[in-house]
Amino acid sequence: MGEPMVAPESNSLRFEAPHRPAFVRILNEVGRRIEALGLNPFEIDESRITAAVEKQTGLHDFGEDLYRQPMRVLIDSFNSEARLNPLGRYFARGFVLAALRNRLQLQDWWTRHPEILDQPVVRPIVVIGLPRTGSTLLQNLLAQDLHNRSLLGWEASFPTPPPERETYLTDPRIRRVEMVSKVVDYLSPAARGLHPVGATMPTECVTLFANSFGNMDISGINWVPSYLDNWLASDLTPHYRYFKKQLQLLQWQNPRERWSLKTPAHLFALDSLLEVFPDACVVQTHRDPSRVIGSFCSLAATLYAIGSDEVDVDALGRAWCEVWAVGLDRTMAFRRKAGESDQFLDVHYRDLLADPVGTVHRIYDHFGLEMAKTADTHMRAFMVKNPQHKKGVHRYTLEQFGLAAADVERRYAEYCREYGVATGSG
Numbered sequence: 001m002g003e004p005m006v007a008p009e010s011n012s013l014r015f016e017a018p019h020r021p022a023f024v025r026i027l028n029e030v031g032r033r034i035e036a037l038g039l040n041p042f043e044i045d046e047s048r049i050t051a052a053v054e055k056q057t058g059l060h061d062f063g064e065d066l067y068r069q070p071m072r073v074l075i076d077s078f079n080s081e082a083r084l085n086p087l088g089r090y091f092a093r094g095f096v097l098a099a100l101r102n103r104l105q106l107q108d109w110w111t112r113h114p115e116i117l118d119q120p121v122v123r124p125i126v127v128i129g130l131p132r133t134g135s136t137l138l139q140n141l142l143a144q145d146l147h148n149r150s151l152l153g154w155e156a157s158f159p160t161p162p163p164e165r166e167t168y169l170t171d172p173r174i175r176r177v178e179m180v181s182k183v184v185d186y187l188s189p190a191a192r193g194l195h196p197v198g199a200t201m202p203t204e205c206v207t208l209f210a211n212s213f214g215n216m217d218i219s220g221i222n223w224v225p226s227y228l229d230n231w232l233a234s235d236l237t238p239h240y241r242y243f244k245k246q247l248q249l250l251q252w253q254n255p256r257e258r259w260s261l262k263t264p265a266h267l268f269a270l271d272s273l274l275e276v277f278p279d280a281c282v283v284q285t286h287r288d289p290s291r292v293i294g295s296f297c298s299l300a301a302t303l304y305a306i307g308s309d310e311v312d313v314d315a316l317g318r319a320w321c322e323v324w325a326v327g328l329d330r331t332m333a334f335r336r337k338a339g340e341s342d343q344f345l346d347v348h349y350r351d352l353l354a355d356p357v358g359t360v361h362r363i364y365d366h367f368g369l370e371m372a373k374t375a376d377t378h379m380r381a382f383m384v385k386n387p388q389h390k391k392g393v394h395r396y397t398l399e400q401f402g403l404a405a406a407d408v409e410r411r412y413a414e415y416c417r418e419y420g421v422a423t424g425s426g
Helices: 022-036 047-057 063-078 086-112 114-120 135-142 155-156 173-187 187-192 206-211 224-232 237-252 265-267 270-276 289-307 313-338 349-354 356-367 377-386 403-409 413-419
Strands: 125-129 147-148 258-262 281-287 345-347
Touching: 022 086, 047 063, 047 147, 063 086, 063 206, 063 224, 063 237, 063 281, 086 206, 086 237, 086 289, 114 237, 114 345, 125 135, 125 265, 135 147, 135 258, 135 281, 135 356, 135 377, 155 173, 206 237, 206 289, 224 377, 237 265, 270 281, 270 313, 270 413, 281 349, 281 356, 289 313, 289 403, 313 403, 313 413, 345 349, 345 356, 345 377, 349 356, 356 377
Parallel strands: 125 258, 125 281, 147 258, 281 345
Antiparallel strands: none
């Protein structure tokens, strides 16, 4: 990746979140005073969190040791790099605790029901591509087809016990995740407008990678450069195998014809993805990188500012401009080696916006997939209910993050040539 993503102290800039409620300011101030007394109620410590989650669940088998090294790097990064305020430490500790809790409970189910791992995962539709390229719209449209099984927010957060068909839309875990979403809305309404999430909405499959500490997304929520560098240097294939095991559990009592999955993180590990899911139908979305990088940096800065009072926006811009370029470099190298393949289909942002439903039909035609009879009607109804800019227009500039359009265009020029991505457009 080049130089580590460590922010130079002399260049640290204050970033004010669009919204910080008085209650949050008070909570952080009280937290600082408690810490000044030598107390640390939200300490991010491996042994203490492990003991707490074992006591909470009554379980002790975390399964394979795949998770330990990246977890320890993440904890160190939380403590030494993320510049967390008390609220940020609370959420970071909760992230580690939730992942360990899920590991214990997942392993318990696999041990008691080994037949889960015999479940076939056949021809999943996997959407990859840079963030902010229309992949969320595409994911939501694919979710309108009853043949597809999308990963919903509640089951990604609480994968056990395995969801059941009869209670899939009434499970009590839905309410728990809805409450968390409301808290995030309260802390930063801007974040929801930039990237809507919800208990019964499709979420990124990378959420499940958190349970092996193989997920990239935490780097877009907190400034954890050492963790991200470690992730970029890792063999992600074991994490994909663990991810598949989770999909097998989730579909065990509620199967559909195929999974519909998406996350930009797949750009970095197409080899691992296709080793574990060799018959995947891969859709790569494309958009002018100058639009993508500014939009993503705006989202990341907004999320960083929930848990930190100090965000170096210049360092953020430099880092993520390079990281996403690395992901595209890896994908281009893999696809060149694979040659012309019907396993891939490219979808451009402008084409998706011009004809969303037609784009989905093109995907199905390309891969020879059958669509449920009601899917077309449901997709068109979704578009009527969710027009572009429903949550408002997202305003940002590259310059806010210390970037120049010419530099971004130069770094991504090879990608744009390779896939015919128009620059200077939406």
